[in-house]
Amino acid sequence: MAARMPVRRRHLVIQLKRLRREAGLSQDEVWKALGWSRAKLQRLEAGDFQRLRAGDIMALCQIYKADEAVAQELIQIARDSRTEKPWWTQYKDVLPGAFLGLETEATLIQEYNIALVPGLLQTRDYTAALMRTSVDIHGEEEIRRRLEIRAERQRAVLDRDNPPMVMAVIDEAAVRRQIGGGETMKSQVRHLIELSERPRVDIQVLPFAAGAHAAAGIPFTILGFDGTDAAGSVVYLETHKDGYYLDTDEEIARYRLIFGRTQGSAMSVEDSRDFLERLLV
Template sequence: MATGMPVRRRYLVIQLRRLRSAANMTQDEVWKDLGWSRAKIQRLEAGEFQRVKAGDIMALCQLYDAPADVAQELIQIARDSRTHKPWWLQYQDVLPGAFLGLEAEATMIQEFNIGLVPGLLQTEAYVSALLEASVGSTRDQAAQRLKIRLERQETILQRREAPLIFVVIDEAAVRRQIGGPEVMHEQIRHLCEIGQRPNVDVQVLPFDAGAHAAAGLPFTILSFGSDNSADSVVFLESRADGFYLESAEEIDRHRLVFSRTQGSALSVKDSAAFLEGLIS
């Protein structure tokens, strides 16, 4: 692509494709049913638009019998595209739905994390311990989060063409006793095992590495189908919300930061030995 696809546009495209697939409809069936041209639905699903009509998205959601909350979200994205609102996303719901949708489509995931093991690599017991300690969630919400976290892992890690996953984990994340010694022993063992997969690299950034390029700020880079900044986004997570960076300058900067942080971390082989040493 000559220019990057903004996050909301990419998310809209992903959801429209999924809804059509769930409705068991072809593109030809869609444009004929709606009285559109073939080119129109092709452009929509390819993300080849700058603005999209809310009425078009509403018509598609009705045709696909989309859930009300999904339809409302997509229609709002279309409305926002007609204004000067920024193309970054915030979330305040139980989970960042847009992030999960984008993550599931990524061909490469690069993540630096500090105090916690990255979500894709967490065990069920580790996740449960985190949710038990969380503030502001009901028991039902915690159960929902656990279910979605496990489904998210299965969707991404077990899919036929699994993404390349590169993670750098600060030593603090594997030293902190989330859930107690038994839970952490299982979690670290899981890191050792999953790190043996050909598409997964796990590195530990030790305390004695001192200052490093990431400067204590966790982030995730999601790439889609190519290795250029125009086809990637950076996700910054916080307790209350999350932000997406999509400019070429920001993406290139975070890629450089990630590369230098990898250089400061233990090698994949030495990281595996370090983790084994924690549970031996």
């Protein structure tokens, strides 16, 4: 069984490795510069540690020349890990970019969405149309920057050398809702068809005819990092502005059961592709 790595610890590890790579430093260069042992840095980057020292994280952030906001967040995670309060349980206080970092590292992504096409699978025009209706986004310049981030996110996940297995169950409402108008939606549907032909992307449509189903409720994403074992997974529950992470074995098992049953209620991958093609007629 894979060792459990709670959400904030995983976020910390991902960020530290990213900072080192961006600084252009090897592990050997870092541990020698800090006077550490090679094993200490290796354990830290593997998430194989019992306790975190804020001073160690501070030293790493300094040598990596990390942005002040990022450094303070990582140092606070180290400090919180020494308190009695369980710091790895349900929470929403990580930076907004945390989900993107976790998603980029995932080897398995299972997502259920109700009213919208999942972000990873959206076209630029579809995303722009959504952003223009948001009360939290102001002006075309902000939309442009967010679209660049979305495009980079999609490339980092779907187009990397070893892409994750992506399994998406999309409610019929999401592909029938005319976001951005008829031509934008046709382009979006064609994009879904093209993605579904990739060997590591499964897209299933949950039809209205399915009636009540196991996933009735809010959208969710299961990110797997160590195969199919629950100990290597995180559940992300999306809300309007924030999100919640769940990582106990019970919670992950529950959402995997929900996702599996929802897949069973949805059309097969092949039938879903045929259904999407009929929408273009």
